[in-house]
Structure formats: C-alpha cells, structure tokens
Amino acid sequence: MNKDKLIISRRKIVTGLASTGGLLLAGCSSPDLPPTYGNVLRMGDLLTYRAFRMLLPRQSLVREYDHQDISASPAIGTSNPADPQGNLFNAERGARYDRLRAGGFADWRIKVEGRVARPGSYSLADLKALPSRTQITKHTCEEGWSAIAQWTGVPLRAVLEASGMLPSARFVNFYAYDETAEGLDMLDALHPQTILAYGMNGRDLPLAHGAPLRLRIETQLGYKSVKFLDRIVVKDEFDDLGKIGSLQNGWAWYVGI
C-alpha cells in the first residue's frame, strides 16, 4: 500500500517534472511567453526570463545616481531615421520623420493602440502635461559599455492609464521610425522607472539619442530602450514583432542580464 503510494507519487513527480521541462523546452504554445522556435539558445533565454521573474523580487528600483555621476553617452544604432544610409532605414517612416523634425516636432504625435479603451495619439505637449519623472540612471549596453545620464519623461504607466489599458493586457510593444520594435511584459512596462523620455541631461532629447521621444526601461539592457518612438501597441498575447523584432534577428527578447 505504502509502496503503491510511493510509486504513484514518484510517477506524479516524474510526470510533473516532464511537463514542466516540456513547457520550458517546447515553450511555444503559451501566449504569455516568448517562443523558442525549437532553438536551444532561445530555450536558455526563456529559462533565464522565467527564473528571473520567479527568483527576483518584483519591480525593485534600479539605483539612481547623483548629478556628478553623469558620464559621456555614446549614441549607437540609428542616429537619424531619415538617413537612407542607416542600417535600419524605412523609406516611408524616414520621410515622415524628416518632415516632423523640420517642423520642430510640433506635429509629432505618438499613437497608442491595441487593447486600450481609448486608442489615440499624444503630442509632446500632451505628454508633458501628464506627471513627469526625472531620474539619473545607468544605461547598460549588451556590447559591454555603460553610461549614466539624466532622463526626463512621463511614466509609461501614466500613458497606459490615460489610454484606458484593458485588464486582459499582458504586453506592451514599441515601434520606432526606423526598422526597430521591442516589447515588454507588464511587470517591466508598469515599473515606476519605465518612462517615455523627452529630455536628457536637462535638455530636449538629442537627435542621435532618439528625438523626440524614446523608451527608458532601466531593468533591462540598452537595446530594449527603443529610440524614435512612433507607436505603442498594447497586446493580450506575446507578439514576436516579426522581422523588425529582436527575436527573429537572433537576439534575446528578455535582457535583464
């Protein structure tokens, strides 16, 4: 009797382990998780994402620095979306960006779409009318370097709330004026230090750093902080963002490390 129980529980354990492993390895069926495409590197990324979410306290604040800690800041990747020589140039959006920049971004508006009760768009003045947050934080690039800068912007949470984000929403995706898109889960999207920044080191966001508006996601590496924002899309399920997303280009989607 006892032995039977033992066998059953052991079988349960084995089945449990196998299904957990299966979920982790196959991973693709869940709409709440980044897909692995059967690629062992993406499985490792998924393990890191799940382990970080499971083991780390939720929404810890990153360290904020003093004004004297502000360092030089390299600008890499696209430095002007209107430049046809750029690696990630998009003709239609590049031309639109050029016109908006010529007008001092007076006609620039960011669109907020998807799973929100009030889809719409916000001008820079609209965003500046919402609560603002200024933070001196460290930008860590996947290449190995880092930089400390002061960022001023509106908490992403304030914009999502103003747009009436639906309770079923799970991911927030960001599309840029170049061929770039990134996504965040709700934990990072609603993090108090996740802001849409329009200011850097006390002035308007410089062109090469993503003017007029960029994302700052402080708990992940630099490439998640999309520059030159055009559009924010709220989703219920994971979206790998196709050819312009990091995943299909071979890069990890979650880069808390």
Add this chain to the structure above:
Amino acid sequence: MATTIVDLQPRYSVARHAGWVRISHWILAASVVTLAFSGFMILMAHPRLYWGKVGNDLTPALFELPITRNYMHGGWTTPIAFFPNNSAVVSAARTYDIFNENSWARSLHFLSAWFLVVTSLIYLVVGLATGHLWRDLVPRLREVSPRTLWRDVMSHLRLPMPVARGGPPYGSLQKLAYAGVILIALPLMVLTGLTMSPAVTAAYPLLMDLFGGSQSARTIHFFAFALLMLFLLVHVVMVALTGFRHQIRTMTIGN
C-alpha cells in the same frame, strides 16, 4: 603462508573518483569551456575594460585589448558637451560598423552559465554532505606552510613525473588549486557576472558596492577568466604528465 598487501586489496576495484564527482566534473568542464568561448566572443564586441561605475568609448579605459577591428576604431562623430562647465560629459554618434556576435554569444553564455550554476550548487551540497570538500579539497594549515609548499613546488618541477593513482588524497598545490577554483574563482565569476545585470543589481545593489561598480565587476570577471584559463592549462598539462590514459579513466569510468 605470508599474506601480501596485494592480497588484502579487494577483488573489485574501488572508484578513485565518486560517480557524482565524475559527472559534475565533465558537466562543469563543458560549461567552463563554452563559457570561456562565448565570453571571449562577447569581449570582442567591446575589448575595453574600465574601473568604477561606468565606462564607454567616450570615457578613459583601464586598458584596451588589441582584438578585433573594434580595437581603438575611433569611429565617432565630433563629441559635443552636454554641460558648459563639464567638457567630459559629451555625446557622440558611432560612425563605424563594429564586430558584434553577441546575439548568439550572450544567449550561449547564459545557457552554459545555467549548467554551471546548477551543477555547482548540487556539487557543493553533496560535497558538504559527504565530507568530500572538507576531507579531500580544503587544505589544512600545515599543508600550506612555506616549507611544505616549497617541497611540493619542487617535486612538480622534476621530470618525468611519477604516474598518479588519480583521485584523492591530493597534495598541497592540488588542494589549493581545486579548492581555489571551486570555492573562490567560480563563485566570484558568477557574482561578478550577475553584477553586470541591470535586473539583478536593481534587486541587490549591494553587489555593485561589493565590486566597486558594474564596470569593475566586468574587469574582475575578465581577470578571473584569465586565472581560470591558466588553471585549465596547468590542469590539463599535469593530467598529461602523470599518466594521461589512467587519469582520464579514473575521471570517466572511475578506475
């Protein structure tokens, strides 16, 4: 009839290394080699090392390694200062297409790091529980006296080296090397690695204070890597000099 010592030995042979030691040895070996390879790929994307909280191409480096075309590439627009009173706080845009294979190298690095961390944790728990760590690896005070160490160093310099039986008991230098790698170098690698993570340091900012900043942690990570590679080299050479076939046998099939 005189009983010889040989007769007293059991008919079956005793494993020179316990099974769990052999399995963890090879998982760790594979992880370390993969970590070193992928880590070097990552280093190639930015072969500059710094000391302190931050560092980038527009700030002074502690030193720069002459690897890849990224070495001192100088491909930046003219730096523009953010503040009138501080000419060091500049911004410049990159004009140079750098070598960067981090897409797969980073993911491979962390995948192999998981194997290293999980195997190390199991190894440490079993090592403590069975007494292997304390009995066979942690050097006693008398074993690290200058006299004993000197004698051990000299005996390692005499060629040809005697064929080793494989497995414990270990000499002073062996204990220092193994305990140093398992109890100091590998934990240091994991901790300095985690100190480069924005998510981990958000939760545990103490790590940045412990190593003097994330860039210092990256530099320590690099030097610890160099020491581990030195260990790996000496380890493999010693295995080769003390009966390669026998040593590999004892670490695989056990005897």
